Amino acid sequence: MKLFEYQVKKIMREFGILVPQGEVFFDLEQAKNHLEKVGEGVVKAQVLTGGRGKAGGVKIFSNPAEGFKLAEAILKMTIKGERVRAILIEEKIPIEQELYLSIFVDGRIKKPVIIASKAGGVDIEDVPEEEILKLPVDPLIGVRNYHGNIVAQKLGLSGDLGKQLTALLINLYRIFETYQAELVEINPLVISREKLIAADGKMTVDDDARFRWPGDLPFNEEKTPLEKRAEEIGVSFVELDGNIAVMANGAGITMATLDLIAYFGGRPKNFMDAGGGANAEQMAKALDLLISTNPRAILINIFGGITRCDEVAKAYLTVKQQREITVPVVIRLVGTNEDIGVKMLQEAGVESFSSLREAVIKAVELARVGGDN
Amino acid sequence: MKLFEYQVKKIMREFGILVPQGEVFFDLEQAKNHLEKVGEGVVKAQVLTGGRGKAGGVKIFSNPAEGFKLAEAILKMTIKGERVRAILIEEKIPIEQELYLSIFVDGRIKKPVIIASKAGGVDIEDVPEEEILKLPVDPLIGVRNYHGNIVAQKLGLSGDLGKQLTALLINLYRIFETYQAELVEINPLVISREKLIAADGKMTVDDDARFRWPGDLPFNEEKTPLEKRAEEIGVSFVELDGNIAVMANGAGITMATLDLIAYFGGRPKNFMDAGGGANAEQMAKALDLLISTNPRAILINIFGGITRCDEVAKAYLTVKQQREITVPVVIRLVGTNEDIGVKMLQEAGVESFSSLREAVIKAVELARVGGDN
Amino acid sequence: MAIIITEETRIVVQGITGNQGRFHTGKMLEYGSKVVAGVSPGKGGTEVLGVPVFNTVQEAVKITGANTSILFIPAPFVLDAALEAMEAGIKTIVIISEHVPLHDALKIMRVAQAYGVTVVGPNTFGVISPGIAKVGIMPNTIYQKGPVGIVARSGTLSYQIAYELTRAGLGQSTVVGLGGDRVVGLSLAEVILSLARDDETQGIVVVGEIGGTAEEEAAEVIRHINKPVVAFIAGKTAPPGKRMGHAGAIIERGRGTYQSKIDALWNAGALIAEVPWEVPVLMKSALVK
């Protein structure tokens, strides 16, 4: 889960990293008094996507009235499809230099890596490789003073600033560990009046380690009502813009099914990954949900491993019994308890496929028959 | 440094390990009220040496008067040359079973090792190897639940007692790490009313990690005035019962010098290890101290490495200038700046040796000349 | 010989008394795998399907000579279980569990490196060397002993491909599931190298997907081996930035796209199957040459 800048900065402050003074506001009324008080500063849109600066989500104001106007505008913005959920009003700090610093988990070498560059304030992907330090950290040892020395050297920081960097880096790693982060990023890390200050902060924390996060982090990512419903059922669900709904079990096979639909000229409307081992009840609910999205056709593609084909058949028959299914459903069943599942369907007069190819072709055909769109 | 039982138990209590209720007393008057209050219990001598039980340092009392008598006697005891410095008055707990558990640093495998045995309450050295579990701990990983499972299995503890053991073991390792211990030992660890209770506790902490110990641990080891003085100077000093005082630089050469004195029929009175790199001032003070012990002869055996021979010569000449040295001093000088040192001595009319053999023989001879003892 | 799972494989099931552990122990036994022990603290002395259960891995190893462990352990306890296995001398660990905390996976892989242990997963379907044994949760029925090694990032899709291969008369030497998490033990490139060195393997199938750069790194290895490689990559039409079920499938920053993977593999000499049923066709024609 990604955190908002204001959340990241609150954490950084708690861990002894300097950040600009600022306050977060979720509506305009609350912000008003504060704007009067501070007079000037920066209004920053709080969104989880990047690139808000270019989208106009960060603005400087030099009097309360201007601040109010900006705050009003920014709070109404939608940036890359994400509505602005709050604004952070911060002091404006003098910037002598902008640096880049982050710690992230590098799956290739299976270690946390410290990334540092003198080129801060820009997209790190755009910085040439040779200007970037990538320093792996042994996860059993963590970040120690010498890592600070190496990074300070690369950033050209010496004397007191070098010492500040080392302390900051060690604190950043403490955050990284404490919040079980995948990424903690300061971009830019600015030198301001001889202090290192985190002018921005990004953080992605590992949802699988939620039970270790200190305190309660709110769920930040907004879900559509359909996604929320899918989450309740315990399956993952993504909306697309075609007309064939897909249910499959496993991320790879789900993606491959979408690819095959496209390969035969169809367009997926949404898909549901029932993952490993969903039971009949879950699957019935998931199917119900898919039907409620009014697709032109539904393709159920199950290769039974932990998921059992008889459970899938049972789920389908349960739903069929409970409600009228007007949308054509193509069922492909292979794997664990295939024979039982196929027989259950046959006895209920439902056709099923064992060939993935035939099933996909059939689904695409049915969706086409169902209408132009 | 070794800790007293009462200190160990205080730490254990803080770390969530069950210990018998008890209080420590440094004089009899203070103990009196407490004895009246508790009525019955155990009086335990607080000494750093082992084997106090056999020496009569642990006694049970069943009424205050008896307790007072025992406390009085024990407080006056000296056990293996160590005077009893306090008494611990503890509740007497019913014992269903006695076990052994410790964690110590095994220099051979360079890891902490958990030692556990069903045979508790006896000297672990007397327990046959096959009844002892030795479980190494990876110092980068520490003690985890599965170590607890392995130890519980060996101790025959299951169910709730097994869980207690695991929790206790993890806490014991926390103590081990927090206090930078060389050894933490519970012997016996008793099962009493379905609880695991540390009935005794021993601990040796690493003096080199003193700066990491939480809180202030008092210096427990008693030093003689001479030892204290040597410590102030920054050299190590040990008193023996012969008549030749030895000053050398380094543990190995010091021991070898004592061996050689014995080899040639002499008897060392005390020795001083000036270690690596003592300067002229330190050495002058050390020499002063040696002289003050009134030996029959003094043997200075320096093989200069970090220690420089000129510094040694300078130290000797300084002392010689400041006070009359009536005791014969044999100086053997080899190594770093040997030529300068020897020359300095020669110019002051002081003989020096380069042969260790000759120097030792000379010292033994002089001590013999000096008198019968 | 096959790789990872061989005739010498002696399996201990960690978490054998749980539902999944018990179920898949049965399936592994049915397949002929030598499941010699189970571990479940506090349940030592009992049996599951005739397999003796121990309180600790140490004891299981000592008494049964187990050398390979499979974990059916709730995610928060996987770190402990894996460390226990490694300290007890287990040399191959297959972690089935999903949702293992990322930082725990980092620690496991670091210790495994220090101990010289092979880790498969987490979040994997396991490893099967058909005709010898399986250490995993894949269906028993779709595989057949043969000359094709399969290495896959995702489970069900690899079942589909193995199924197509078997139906086409192409059996498998070893099938390895790498696991769907961001940090896993064996990498695509490592398994390809092992298969390249394996006498029984004549051709290699790579079942990849968008996200990450494992396929691009694997291409560097494929360039240097002499056996035919056929690759199928899922996610050609996946929308950028959407989570496709697990974190490995996030497309970010233009790296790890379908096209970059296909290009890298093609340039390294791999054959690219556009649809799953092309895999056996391409492999057959490559093996004939």
Place this chain on the structure above:
Amino acid sequence: MAIIITEETRIVVQGITGNQGRFHTGKMLEYGSKVVAGVSPGKGGTEVLGVPVFNTVQEAVKITGANTSILFIPAPFVLDAALEAMEAGIKTIVIISEHVPLHDALKIMRVAQAYGVTVVGPNTFGVISPGIAKVGIMPNTIYQKGPVGIVARSGTLSYQIAYELTRAGLGQSTVVGLGGDRVVGLSLAEVILSLARDDETQGIVVVGEIGGTAEEEAAEVIRHINKPVVAFIAGKTAPPGKRMGHAGAIIERGRGTYQSKIDALWNAGALIAEVPWEVPVLMKSALVK
């Protein structure tokens, strides 16, 4: 070839700007050791006796190709310095510092094992291969190139023995100080084995002392080697239970006594010198045979 310190040894001095670091850098240079770099955070860009100083070991390794590090670092910072060296790719670390916390030594040795690094010390006088180089603080003048390898637990006593050997015309291949702490890197047995395999070494001198069981373990190794071993053990008359300057010399529980060491070494075929000057005599007669 000599062991540990060879022609290929390129030394970085960690803590080069301190008093000890600076002094012994000079002595090592005088001896002809290739001291190629120093490290002192914040002093990068300066020089000490012509040796370039870097802020980090990483940089020193990158620029100078250093492969061996010697530590003149205050005890509380030794762990950090050793970890830095190992992560920077240094393969031999000589820790001169005394009073390194025991738990830090445990961590250093554990990481060294994982990284395949040789650690000498802590609390050692270092290693010298006469005529090639020294990485340590031993006097420059007492050694001479020759056929005798020396391994010692204590510094000054080993100087004495080397001095006796040199005076008797017996030069040394490599002299290794193990360090006086309870937990040190290389063990007596390991060094003896290396010397046994070293072409240049014809005889081995063990300089031991009471306390611990290193000599008893070394005896097990000595039993299996073909070169003569002469041992001198200090502490025959040391009073039990007294600290003789460092923790290694505590006699406890009847193990590690003078007699147990002498017996073990003798039974393994080592010659025992009763006084230091007997060492060259015994070695000479053994080498003649």
